[in-house]
Amino acid sequence: MDFLSEFGAILMMQGFNGLSVFSVLLLMALGLALIFGQMGVINMAHGEFLAVGAYATYLVSATVQTYLPAFMPHYFFFAMALAFAVTFVLGWLTEWLMIRHLYKRPLDTLLATWGLSLVMQQSLRSIFGPREVSPTMPDWLMGSWQPTDGVDIPINGLFVMSITLILTVGLLVALFRSGWGLHVRATVQNRSMSGAVGIDTKRVDRVTFALGCGIAGIAGSAFTTISATGPTSGSLYIVDTFLTVVFGGASSLLGTIASAFLIAQTQSVSEFFMTGSMAKVLTLSAIVLILMLRPQGLFSIKVRK
Amino acid sequence: MAAVPMIAAMPGLVRAQTPATATVNTTKLAITDTEVTVGQLHSATGTMAISETGSIQAEQLAIDQINAMGGVLGRKIKVIQEDGASDWPTFAEKARKLLVSDRVATVFGCWTSASRKAVLPVFEKENGLLYYPTFYEGLEQSKNVFYTGQEATQQILSGLDWIQKEKKAQTFFLIGSDYIWPRTSNKIARKHIENVLKGKVVGEEYYPLGHTQFGSLINKIKLNKPDVVYAIIVGGSNVSFYKQLKAAGITADKQTVLTISVTEDELLGIGGENCEGFFSCMKYFQSLDNPNNKKFVEAFKAKYGPKSVIGDVTQAAYLGPWLWKMAVEKAGSFDVDKVVAASPGLELKTAPEGYVKVDANHHLWSKTRVGKIRRDGQFDVVYETAELIKPDPFPKGYQ
Numbered sequence: 001m002d003f004l005s006e007f008g009a010i011l012m013m014q015g016f017n018g019l020s021v022f023s024v025l026l027l028m029a030l031g032l033a034l035i036f037g038q039m040g041v042i043n044m045a046h047g048e049f050l051a052v053g054a055y056a057t058y059l060v061s062a063t064v065q066t067y068l069p070a071f072m073p074h075y076f077f078f079a080m081a082l083a084f085a086v087t088f089v090l091g092w093l094t095e096w097l098m099i100r101h102l103y104k105r106p107l108d109t110l111l112a113t114w115g116l117s118l119v120m121q122q123s124l125r126s127i128f129g130p131r132e133v134s135p136t137m138p139d140w141l142m143g144s145w146q147p148t149d150g151v152d153i154p155i156n157g158l159f160v161m162s163i164t165l166i167l168t169v170g171l172l173v174a175l176f177r178s179g180w181g182l183h184v185r186a187t188v189q190n191r192s193m194s195g196a197v198g199i200d201t202k203r204v205d206r207v208t209f210a211l212g213c214g215i216a217g218i219a220g221s222a223f224t225t226i227s228a229t230g231p232t233s234g235s236l237y238i239v240d241t242f243l244t245v246v247f248g249g250a251s252s253l254l255g256t257i258a259s260a261f262l263i264a265q266t267q268s269v270s271e272f273f274m275t276g277s278m279a280k281v282l283t284l285s286a287i288v289l290i291l292m293l294r295p296q297g298l299f300s301i302k303v304r305k
Numbered sequence: 306m307a308a309v310p311m312i313a314a315m316p317g318l319v320r321a322q323t324p325a326t327a328t329v330n331t332t333k334l335a336i337t338d339t340e341v342t343v344g345q346l347h348s349a350t351g352t353m354a355i356s357e358t359g360s361i362q363a364e365q366l367a368i369d370q371i372n373a374m375g376g377v378l379g380r381k382i383k384v385i386q387e388d389g390a391s392d393w394p395t396f397a398e399k400a401r402k403l404l405v406s407d408r409v410a411t412v413f414g415c416w417t418s419a420s421r422k423a424v425l426p427v428f429e430k431e432n433g434l435l436y437y438p439t440f441y442e443g444l445e446q447s448k449n450v451f452y453t454g455q456e457a458t459q460q461i462l463s464g465l466d467w468i469q470k471e472k473k474a475q476t477f478f479l480i481g482s483d484y485i486w487p488r489t490s491n492k493i494a495r496k497h498i499e500n501v502l503k504g505k506v507v508g509e510e511y512y513p514l515g516h517t518q519f520g521s522l523i524n525k526i527k528l529n530k531p532d533v534v535y536a537i538i539v540g541g542s543n544v545s546f547y548k549q550l551k552a553a554g555i556t557a558d559k560q561t562v563l564t565i566s567v568t569e570d571e572l573l574g575i576g577g578e579n580c581e582g583f584f585s586c587m588k589y590f591q592s593l594d595n596p597n598n599k600k601f602v603e604a605f606k607a608k609y610g611p612k613s614v615i616g617d618v619t620q621a622a623y624l625g626p627w628l629w630k631m632a633v634e635k636a637g638s639f640d641v642d643k644v645v646a647a648s649p650g651l652e653l654k655t656a657p658e659g660y661v662k663v664d665a666n667h668h669l670w671s672k673t674r675v676g677k678i679r680r681d682g683q684f685d686v687v688y689e690t691a692e693l694i695k696p697d698p699f700p701k702g703y704q
Contacts, residue, residue, distance in 0.1 A: 021520065125350075154549065156549075228543075271522070
């Protein structure tokens with residue numbers, strides 16, 4: 001293979017890598033952006049919901065491997081569904097037991113969910129032990145796709161990308177084309193007026209919060225294809241997640257998408273020309289600089305207070 | 306074990322075998338006629354608990370076995386366990402508590418270099434004794450510490466020599482997590498590759514701890530086509546790295562990978578199927594075939610369950626209590642200075658790794674071994690040095 005075609009192959013794989021990082025960031029941030037953007041609640045336990053989703057996947061994988069090994073190639077979608085169900089229910093309970101009492105005190109939700117994240121971390125540690133776990137992947141998910149000689153596109157990257165695409169489009173459609181979405185948007189714009197015209201804002205809040213957590217669960221499940229799960233992996237995700245949401249302009253889903261794309265491309269391109277640690281420093285500095293010039297983030301929608 | 310209560314039932318006999326406390330303890334350590342108190346200082350919580358759990362278990366196993374044999378100088382070992390909580394100031398504080406308030410005779414503990422550096426001044430000031438189990442970057446030696454893992458030269462040099470000879474390797478790509486141990490280790494590796502092996506380092510990259518996206522790095526590996534990828538990534542990042550490596554088509558039949566940071570413990574998380582055929586350079590593997598190790602693995606599994614695994618550091622932690630017992634009995638005293646003086650030259654023939662000897666520089670003579678990763682998360686030992694390697698924490702020409 002001559003140098004040019006090889007260089008082309010690397011460029012192609014590097015481009016894919018940028019998209020892959022983008023979809024990971026977006027998938028992490030979607031649930032958080034939904035909850036923060038629509039309800040103004042900063043969910044510090046978002047990372048732990050991701051971890052719960054990942055552990056649910058691990059449990060399904062271990063069970064299937066022990067009792068139904070023939071089912072291994074197909075288990076992953078069921079694991080994802082379970083991850084969603086578990087985190088959705090947990091989110092529902094969290095909203096009902098904790099968040100709804102704190103809507104008038106937004107800073108307290110920050111403290112309360114941070115406490116919740118500690119409780120969840122310790123519970124995960126007590127149940128699953130301190131070591132990192134990793135579900136066994138179906139073989140088809142771990143290979144690579146070779147469109148031409150020299151180009152290897154990882155299947156697990158494509159998989160995460162498709163999940164992100166499906167969830168993002170689904171969420172956008174739900175928000176802008178469904179009755180529930182209309183209610184959510186109305187509640188965000190003016191809570192008391194929405195209540196006055198007959199929207200059950202409490203119900204809207206509860207479903208939105210649970211859905212945000214459910215999306216985190218799916219994300220956690222999807223990430224088991226590319227990384228490890230431990231009791232503290234939530235805190236690994238949370239920094240990048242906040243970065244993405246804040247940079248995008250907190251209350252806008254489109255902003256989150258744009259911000260995930262920008263961060264991922266900056267990271268991916270600079271990683272190729274310098275070392276990994278320097279690339280991270282460069283990306284963070286760029287974000288700080290832009291936030292200094294534009295404190296409200298990339299996108300922001302006007303909210304009537 | 307039947308012999309122990311029989312002896313205890315005959316007080317005269319005990320006194321004959323057990324030297325008086327006043328003679329074996331002139332420095333006011335927590336020692337009675339029947340008991341000696343020691344400390345155990347590891348992270349049972351926090352991010353390092355993943356790694357240190359194995360060390361805690363191995364030390365407790367050794368202590369149980371020693372107690373079943375009648376203890377040390379006729380005294381049963383009592384353990385005070387403290388949690389460093391993966392936080393270095395906490396390590397220093399707990400070390401002071403163990404030495405000053407509890408007056409423990411020795412401490413088994415620490416894992417990361419950061420925690421060891423944090424407790425070092427405390428042990429030197431209070432004249433305590435620490436048995437440290439992790440393989441580490443070297444460049445350290447203290448009167449108050451015994452290092453039961455490998456220092457850098459014992460793990461790195463002979464491993465690289467082997468891979469060059471075996472795979473005719475000329476070009477190397479060095480990868481690490483971004484902190485002191487991987488950076489120092491890679492510095493030593495680079496000097497050895499360039500100056501001794503006359504090879505070439507075609508890339509050297511560091512990623513933050515906990516990093517999960519290795520796509521760009523993998524592309525650089527593909528671009529540079531090194532003969533050997535030399536990886537020192539630690540913790541959960543390993544799982545991401547090897548999963549993504551496999552997904553990008555870099556498998557053992559196409560690429561030689563040598564690591565000094567993957568043990569049986571890490572493989573539990575990574576999954577053997579994701580790094581099958583890669584090499585790891587350690588002094589100990591659970592699959593080592595010798596009678597000592599067979600006994601050790603059996604005892605460990607009997608105590609901690611059939612699914613538990615034993616990594617390199619876990620074995621090194623197991624050596625601590627035994628080496629301390631031997632030193633104390635040779636010195637005929639629990640006094641730290643006497644124990645330290647009695648240690649050099651001690652030989653432990655029952656070590657699971659085979660045989661070890663304590664050097665005057667407080668490190669152990671040991672062999673370097675290379676294991677090939679199997680699908681089931683264990684290693685096939687494919688190479689071991691013929692001789693024990695003399696520890697050299699301050700290697701000339703590598704600093």
